Amino acid sequence: MTDMEAREQPKATSVLPRKRLWAVFVTVVALTALGFFALGRLSAAPTVVPDAGPDAGFARDMQTHHAQAVEMALLIRDKSENPEVRAIAYDIATAQQHQNGQMFAWLQDWGLSQTGTAPPMAWMKADGTHDGAGASHGAPAAGGGNTMEGMATQEQMQALRESSGAEAERLFVDLMIRHHQGGVAIATAGTRLAETSKVRDFAARILEAQTAEIRALEELRGRL
Template sequence: MTGSNAAAASIGPEARDVTGRPRRKHLGIVFVAVVILTAAAFFAIGRLSAGPASVSDAGPDAGFARDMQAHHAQAVEMALLIRDKSANEEIRTVAYDIATTQQQQNGQMFAWLQDWGLSQTGSAPPMAWMGSGPAGHEGGTGHSGQPGATGRMEGMATPEQMQTLRASSGAEADRLFTDLMIRHHQGGVAMATAAVSLAETARVRDFAARIVEAQSAEITALQELRGRL
């Protein structure tokens, strides 16, 4: 949790007004609207009862909470990297909203595992929980046909891609960030869609449904932005 808190602290205050072309302003409004409309819903869901008195350590609820925290952590890292180096106000606005929203969601999932009396890390490989549904739920097959077989969660950037992002600058960095974040969000949507079907608690199912809705909207906005870079 120390690293997450440090990342959150490093974000700092940021102006959210976006200036420039009308389409640029529109994208900023889309992202800010998504954040405002979903923040209250995520907070309310996070305060709901955990559901069953006992949540399985190897079940989909715990697996989702652990894996999505790791998934979000990389998105926050990418967002902070580009926010510090980009001169594009659209990119900076998008990065700020992604970092703050996903950091807050991570805090909620961290608290769930505490409420359930479970550790923040499990012994199962990434995404193994996605194969726990009827007939090995389609979302659990990943890209290789076996849950967790790739050793990397859906949409995660490779260490090499992260290093390239760190070393890039200017328009190249902006384009790379949007490409990586679109794919990252697509992976997040796949994971959350599986949780909607597989989770045993209403808290997790509702939270995952909100992630599907919010990140799907953000993918559309990112694709629009990528087309103008």
């Protein structure tokens, strides 16, 4: 082995596990996207869904939750020059925007409004995962009142807007890990409480995808 080959050998060894991790992440995202598309095409027959029920509550709250994740992802994608950060931000933004479109269409098909009168996460009380007083996976929403699992505060969002470089990347990853943990809590409740198989299956796929993304984000955080 030449001196050049000896110097290159450790680099190849360190990069390979990282490539495998991201290959697994991209595969999960791709398969999950196909699953969401299939779910959106099934169950064309009209379904009676109560306005105050868990299916409507899940669709409304998850749309709100996803919207903030999309905003954070687009913010960091414009700021960062790190290809890994930009790649995961792009995947989060595109996947969750697509999912929001499907949940928006559900509420239309059910003849329900996009916003409800119940407080955020009220539908989760039957699952014992939200007590209306605080969230175990995230900070309270700015301004007080009921919280939504994992949501960043207005102050945290402003800090992300104003930060730059490695500081912005670390803040994004920290906020997104917590945000996804909240998403996992919501999706878990959806798999248990939803009354339609379409919503239960959809929630299960979100649970799978965001669990994989949390692992990828935690691994990425260690290198920032």
